[in-house]
Structure formats: C-alpha cells, structure tokens
Amino acid sequence: MADLWPNDIGNATQKAPLSILQEQASILGAKTKNLVEAEVRVSSAARVMAADSKNKRVELGATIKLATKTGEELASSLSDKADDISKDYLQLFVYDFLIAAPVLNNYSFRIFTVAYDFRLYPVKFILDKDIQDEIGNVWGTQNILAKSEDELSSILMQIFSSNKVRGIINALLVQSGGSIN
Amino acid sequence: MVTFLFWNLKKKPLEQFVANLAKLHEVDVIMLIESELDPGVLLRVLNDSNGSQYHYSSKSLCRKVQIFTKFSDNFIKPIEEDDRLTIRQLELPGLTKILLAVTHFPSKFNWDSDEQASYCPILVRSISGAESKAGHNRTVLVGDLNMSPFETGVIGAFGLHAVMSRRIAGKRKRIVQKTESQFFYNPMWRLFGNATRGPMGTYYRYSSKPNEYFWYIFDQVLVRPDLLDRFNDDDLELLTSDGTTSFISFDGIPDVNIASDHLPILFKLML
Secondary structure, three states: OOOOOOOOOOOOOOHHHHHHHHHHHHHHHHHEEEEOOOEEEEEOOOOOOOOOOOOOOEEEEOOOEEEEHHHHHHHHHHHHHOOOOOOOOOOEEEEEEEEEEEEOOOEEEEEEEEEOOOOOOOEEEEEEEHHHHHHHHHHHOOOOEEEEEHHHHHHHHHHHHHHHHHHHHHHHHHOOOOOOO | EEEEEHHHHHHOOHHHHHHHHHHHOOOOOEEEOOOOOHHHHHHHHHHHHHHOOOOEEEOOOOOOOOEOOOOHHHHEEEEEOOOOOEEEEOOOOOOOOOOEEEOOOOOOOOHHHHHHHHHHHHHHHHOOOOOEEEOOEEEEEEEEEEOOOOHHHHHOOOOOEOOOHHHHHOOOOOEEEEEEOOOOOOEEEEEEOOOOOOOOOEEEOOOOOOOOEEOOOOEEEOOHHHHHOOOHHHHHHEEOEOOOOOOOOOOEEEEEOOOOOOOOEEEEEEE
C-alpha cells in the first residue's frame, strides 16, 4: 500500500503557546520560594456556544466569533485572514493565566486569557484592562495579538513587567509573609 | 438570615444613600460597583449612621468591586479574582459556607452581545475554579452583567446557564454537546413588567432605535441549585428609595439627578 502521508509530519519546529505559558508559570514559584506561583488553567476545547438571531455563533472561552457563512466564505476567512483573529475565526485552545498564592487559601488572580487555533499562531490575548492600558502603546489598546513565538515572548515579558502584575505579586507575597529580596 | 445589598453607583458620591439603605434594611454585606467612594469615607458614614461596625476588605485585588461587611473581613476572604470579578468565601461562624461572586461585566457601550457572551465562559471558569477550591457549589453570583436575563451569555449552556425556573435549575446540570454545564437559577425574570411590586427593571434607557426594551435588568442575582432551599424569591427586591429619598423620578424611572442610573438590589439568604 502506498504511503500517502507527507514525510515531514511531526517535524514541527514551533513551540506551542501552551508550552511557553507553562514554562513561564513554572519559573515564578522558584523566584518567590513558592509563596506566589503562576498557573495555566486549561479550558475545554472550543465548542459552539449558541446561535443568535444574526446566525452567528460564539465560541467557548474566547472573544472571537465564527460567522456561519458559506463554506467558501469560511475557507476564505481561514486562509486569507491569517492575521485577523479578531473576527470570523474558530479558536480551539483557550487558557487562563493566573497568579496564585497557595498559603492564602489558594487565592488566584487571572491576569489574562489566550486563545489560538490549530496553527498555534497568532495568539489572541484577552487582558486585564490595566495591563492592556499599560502595554497598549506598543501592542495596541485592543485585540493584542502575538503573531509568532518571538512576539508571544515579548508580550509576555511586558505583561510580567507591568505595574499591575508586579503589584499583584508583591501584594500576595506580603500577605503570604514573604518578600522577593 | 444574611442580607445583601448590591448597587452600581455610577461613580457618584452616594455614600449617605448607601448608609441609609444599610441601616433601613439591616444589610450585612454591601457590594458596590462603579464606586469611586473612598472606603474610609463610606466606612465613616456607615458606622456613624448605623451605630454598627462595618468593615472593608483591603485584601482584594479587584478594584472594580467594593465590599463592606458588618463582620470582620476574615469571614469573607477572596479566593479567586480578576479585574472585573471577585469571588469571596463567606464563612460566618455557625452558618453554612457559601461563595459570593461579584462582577461588573463589560458594558454594551464597548462590547456587543456576542462579545459579551464570548467573555462569559471566562467568568464561568473562574466560578468553577473557585467552587473546586472551596469544595462546594453553594455559589451566588451578583453583578451588573450588562446583559439581560434572556441574552445568550446569561442563558447559554456555555455561558452562565442561568434559567428562569427553579425546577429546571434544580436538575443541577445539563449536558450539551458532550459538555456538562451547571445551572444557575435566575430569579430576576419575575421582576420584569407591570405586574411586579416594584419598578420594571434596574435600568432604564430611552432611545429612538426600532427595538428598544426601555426597561432592563442588567443587575442580577444568580443562585446555584445547592442554595435554592436557602433563597426565597420574595426576599429579592429592587429598591426605589432609602426610606426618605426616592431614587426614581415622577415618571417612574431611575433619577440620575438624585442617585444612580441603576437601582439597588436587596436579597437575603438563609445560611
């Protein structure tokens, strides 16, 4: 029997956004003696949520809509609008990124949610408004997108360095009885 | 019986009205959104006019919701939050523990109904996460949802899944597309329209658009099935006065010159 599959299957070179998020989450605990940790909450895969009167459908967990257009229109939006994740798009993976304090009754604060599809990039950020305002001068005040692994890392670095995230971590550290220094 | 007050203050200095309501209804938990009140100022007014000792929880990192309680904030610790949501564990001595989730959802000025609906699963995941940590599902969600009870985000199985029927909510969950979704009971439905004892909604808007409801119930209280036997529908009301000053104008709509464009909600739970 002929092998009809391509030879380069499984040779992906891109790192999945989830892996990057989980790596970063694992680092925070080490920096804070595990008094403050980060956590990636995995949501279920996207499912169609509902149909409204305009015959649109809303996807689970993302601020993204899939318009129930004709197959041709949808295929076009999938292939031609690769950079436009804010509309007409199906998201398969949705994750919440939380800062958590285990000794404070497992308190956690969600600082952002990301959504992406089978192509991994672009990654759409649904951000805490304060953080979005803070980094908005670089990435735009709406629909922050990471179009590559490098952009994802860059956005994450800015989020983690934002006054809001620093403030949350410090507040949780103090209440947990610790400090970074 | 624990008494709760929720009010969107429209960023107005309504501390005296809040204090009067707290005194009039013997409120135990005050939840405010769109509040620019200095907590210290409100505490002074609250504790002056009530002769009681209200507390403010400074441990919360959610700045869009202010919560004042008649008891120490040690009994209402935050467990899960984001910039629009605070979920507190209410653990009063000798009473049943519950989770109190308070939110101010993105408004229709900025987001359309689809965008609001698509944000709901994030809220639901936070609530489920808190319930998982707390080890129970006795949750009440209170907030300005900026959606009507019949909109997709509120009614949808992948949204808040809040239904108008106690009987249906009592089934606890429903499976849709292989996904199990817990119900909320939404008692707000009975407050629509002229056949109610109070106003026809919590918010009024007049516009020249062809489709206009005029009265809206954006401010809602949603109750998990495990709390249904502790919640009486008659213990939920929309307030139109603090006992002396009316919050509604002569034509029966919220008077923004006097108070807020939203009316306060009062409810009680038998814990």
